[in-house]
Amino acid sequence: MSTLTIQVLNNSGNSKIYYLFYQPFSAQFTPMACVTQKSTTITNNKAATFMVEMPSAVVCGTSPNIPLAPGVNVNIEESTIITPPQSVSIGVQGNDPYFPSIDAEAxxxxxxxxxxxxxxxxxxxxxxCGLGVVQASGRVTPSCVWEIEPISSYPVPDPPQPLVFYISSDPNLDIGTITTAKDAVPAVAVDFTGTGGTFCLVTQLSNGSFQVNPPSDDTKLGRRE
Structure with missing residues (x-):
């Protein structure tokens, strides 16, 4: 799949930092979205550009004494890139999860x-554990996570990522913060599903709300940061 681009034009009248998070896939367990990217400070009439890559890694870690929930910031302790379809086993030593092996199997x-x-x-x-996105820097950031239990299986559907993403300027967010469209205020959905487009322009207006242009392949609307 082509890389998707979301450009956020700041017409709010104030400097803003923008955050990108992904809509998690649906499952019987409960994947929770994490902020995957954070812009620099964007002054009025300038734009932030997010290059949206699909998850290609699995991640794991711990959240000592803090159950996973919106507002919790997670730090992944280990990640591994996979070539699907693959089965991934999680081992635990003490209180630390790790990936002992990856098997190329059905x-x-x-x-x-x-x-x-x-x-x-x-x-x-x-x-x-959860899914991770490899950024251009090589850093892996979580896109969704969920708590694990012993002797359990967590199937990840194909594709692992709906084409729905969220932009927010909530100052309480950071990379790795668990959030939802309801908890991140303000936030807006960018839905590429069925559009064939790879570019979307989002504008934050002076009242703080967001305006989303229909996704397209027309990047002439975009403005660079």
């Missing part, structure tokens, strides 16, 4: 299958 039509073995850990460690 996953029942899924993009990946993440499985845990039997382990004993402190429930207050709040072990989690």
């Amino acid at each position: 996953t029942g039509g899924n993009w990946a299958k993440i499985s845990t073995t039997r382990y004993d850990s402190n429930p207050d460690a709040h072990l989690f």
